Amino acid sequence: MRSRLANVAATALAAVLLAPPAGATAAPPTPAPVSAPERLISAHPSPEEVGRALARVARESDGRVRLGVAGRSNEGRPLRVATVGHGPTRLLFVTQQHGDEPLGTPAAVRALWALGVPNSAWHRWLRGRVTLDVVVQANPDGAVRDQRYNHDPSASGDWTEPGVGYDINRFHNPLTPIADNPVPESRAILRWWHRHHPKIVVDYHMQGRYLQPDGRETTASMLWPTSPLAAPAAVDAGRRVAVRNYDAMTHLARANVSRYPGMSYEGIARNAYGILGSASLLVELSNLPADQVEFQIRSAFVSMIATVQGAADGSLWRIDPERAESIPARGPSLPDDQAEAA
Numbered sequence: 001m002r003s004r005l006a007n008v009a010a011t012a013l014a015a016v017l018l019a020p021p022a023g024a025t026a027a028p029p030t031p032a033p034v035s036a037p038e039r040l041i042s043a044h045p046s047p048e049e050v051g052r053a054l055a056r057v058a059r060e061s062d063g064r065v066r067l068g069v070a071g072r073s074n075e076g077r078p079l080r081v082a083t084v085g086h087g088p089t090r091l092l093f094v095t096q097q098h099g100d101e102p103l104g105t106p107a108a109v110r111a112l113w114a115l116g117v118p119n120s121a122w123h124r125w126l127r128g129r130v131t132l133d134v135v136v137q138a139n140p141d142g143a144v145r146d147q148r149y150n151h152d153p154s155a156s157g158d159w160t161e162p163g164v165g166y167d168i169n170r171f172h173n174p175l176t177p178i179a180d181n182p183v184p185e186s187r188a189i190l191r192w193w194h195r196h197h198p199k200i201v202v203d204y205h206m207q208g209r210y211l212q213p214d215g216r217e218t219t220a221s222m223l224w225p226t227s228p229l230a231a232p233a234a235v236d237a238g239r240r241v242a243v244r245n246y247d248a249m250t251h252l253a254r255a256n257v258s259r260y261p262g263m264s265y266e267g268i269a270r271n272a273y274g275i276l277g278s279a280s281l282l283v284e285l286s287n288l289p290a291d292q293v294e295f296q297i298r299s300a301f302v303s304m305i306a307t308v309q310g311a312a313d314g315s316l317w318r319i320d321p322e323r324a325e326s327i328p329a330r331g332p333s334l335p336d337d338q339a340e341a342a
């Protein structure tokens with residue numbers, strides 16, 4: 001059998017990400033390298049592959065990564081939740097609500113491995129500060145069909161593709177009684193939120209291809225709650241998470257990050273969980289060519305680890321939220337001919 005070390009590849013993060021903030025009173029243990037095997041899971045995993053990869057992570061972590069389900073998809077597939085840590089600050093990450101936007105899923109499996117399998121003093125410290133739940137591949141029925149929507153041929157009305165299914169990420173409206181919500185995947189995530197009240201919620205999606213204002217290609221965009229129903233304190237908390245992610249993804253993942261031009265509708269998870277009081281963030285990875293898929297998975301991995309680490313040491317809450325306003329607005333679409341050639 002090949003040694004595990006041989007499989008631990010280039011997702012290592014610079015130790016600077018993990019350095020304790022200046023002026024911290026109770027310094028955490030010396031940061032350990034953060035990495036995960038690239039071959040844990042493919043870039044476009046089936047629900048079965050997600051299940052196998054998570055089972056491996058749970059096994060190799062000696063149970064420090066725990067597996068559960070948040071509910072069932074409309075076709076009855078498990079909505080898998082993986083949890084690592086037992087600390088008081090609770091976080092929730094959600095991947096692949098849109099079934100054809102997969103790359104947050106392999107990033108999450110790697111992040112769970114990186115946080116749960118190694119057992120250094122720093123890892124133990126981190127897991128004592130935070131509890132991270134990840135809804136891994138929130139739309140398995142859409143994933144098997146490589147489609148945005150869930151699978152519900154009876155779907156009709158706003159935010160549906162009639163005869164196909166619902167757009168799960170328009171059905172998190174916290175003003176709608178959960179029992180009246182027609183989308184089982186959205187209901188499951190809402191119920192999870194109400195059970196655990198996560199302080200931070202990050203939702204991982206994918207977008208098309210765009211240019212930065214400076215002409216480089218955008219590799220990721222992000223946005224915090226923009227609903228007028230979200231309290232200013234929650235919006236500020238989301239903007240702090242945005243700045244943390246912008247800094248980490250820009251400097252450690254070499255990502256080109258812009259501000260996503262999102263709507264204010266309260267049914268969007270980014271807005272809904274901000275309205276409910278979480279620090280909420282949307283991360284959109286650009287759909288780059290195949291040779292940059294690994295780069296994109298690493299970007300999301302860096303985002304996840306940076307968010308967890310900033311929550312664990314509290315540095316996240318000392319960020320000036322106004323800095324989010326300097327994240328550049330997303331530029332125009334990459335022209336089709338350039339996208340073809342790129």
Ligand SMILES: [Zn+2]
Pocket residue numbers: 098101205206
């Ligand atoms: Zn999406």
